[in-house]
Amino acid sequence: MLKIAVFGSGRGSNFKAVLDAIQNGELPDSRIVLVVSNNSDAGILDLARAAGLPARHISQKLSGSEEAFTADLLASLRAAAANLIVLAGYMKQLPSSVIAAYRHRILNIHPALLPSFGGKGMYGLRVHQAVLAAHESLSGATVHIVDEEYDHGPIVLQRTVPVLASDSAESLAARVLEMEHTVLPEALRLFAEGRVSVVEGQSHVHVISLQE
Numbered sequence: 001m002l003k004i005a006v007f008g009s010g011r012g013s014n015f016k017a018v019l020d021a022i023q024n025g026e027l028p029d030s031r032i033v034l035v036v037s038n039n040s041d042a043g044i045l046d047l048a049r050a051a052g053l054p055a056r057h058i059s060q061k062l063s064g065s066e067e068a069f070t071a072d073l074l075a076s077l078r079a080a081a082a083n084l085i086v087l088a089g090y091m092k093q094l095p096s097s098v099i100a101a102y103r104h105r106i107l108n109i110h111p112a113l114l115p116s117f118g119g120k121g122m123y124g125l126r127v128h129q130a131v132l133a134a135h136e137s138l139s140g141a142t143v144h145i146v147d148e149e150y151d152h153g154p155i156v157l158q159r160t161v162p163v164l165a166s167d168s169a170e171s172l173a174a175r176v177l178e179m180e181h182t183v184l185p186e187a188l189r190l191f192a193e194g195r196v197s198v199v200e201g202q203s204h205v206h207v208i209s210l211q212e
């Protein structure tokens, strides 16, 4: 059973897409056990509470120090018995000890075709502005396993959308977001069905295979 903790900083539409997929029976053997935000007024917390799910505001500022913040995150994850973390618009880098504690069990959704248009500062409309400035004909959504580098780690699933000549950053963002809402539940289904495996080399992940 996937016991998913969703982390987000904003409106929470990807969280909602996952919740809908679970409620519609499209994501078997999975439930959301915790929602975490670093922003007290994030829409994702309101959506989670409205759905009757445990929703927690956990931030470094509230916790007082990075160590206390990390301890609060780990304690909440353990209390909820989470075995998978989904970063759905979480605009903060996870502490390295959380990444280590959930190695290969943290997914991130990014609104572009990684490894392009990712990294620090690449979030929200900036991603789509950069795609337009580079005159790309395709963009898309990427779900990847999180490692210690920002927007980096083995890719689980990627889907493209066209970039139109008439696009603004906003119209492209809307097209990509619609794709995100399909790709994220799809990637989680692969996990729930045990079809994603990460094969480790000496000290780094080098192969990810989808078993047919």
Ligand code: GAR
Pocket: 008, 009, 010, 011, 012, 013, 014, 015, 044, 088, 089, 090, 109, 110, 111, 122, 123, 124, 127, 151, 177, 180
């Ligand atoms: C999504 O587009 C997600 O891909 C992006 O933030 C948005 C969150 O929307 N994440 C990043 O840019 C991470 N680098 P949501 O709160 O409606 O799910």
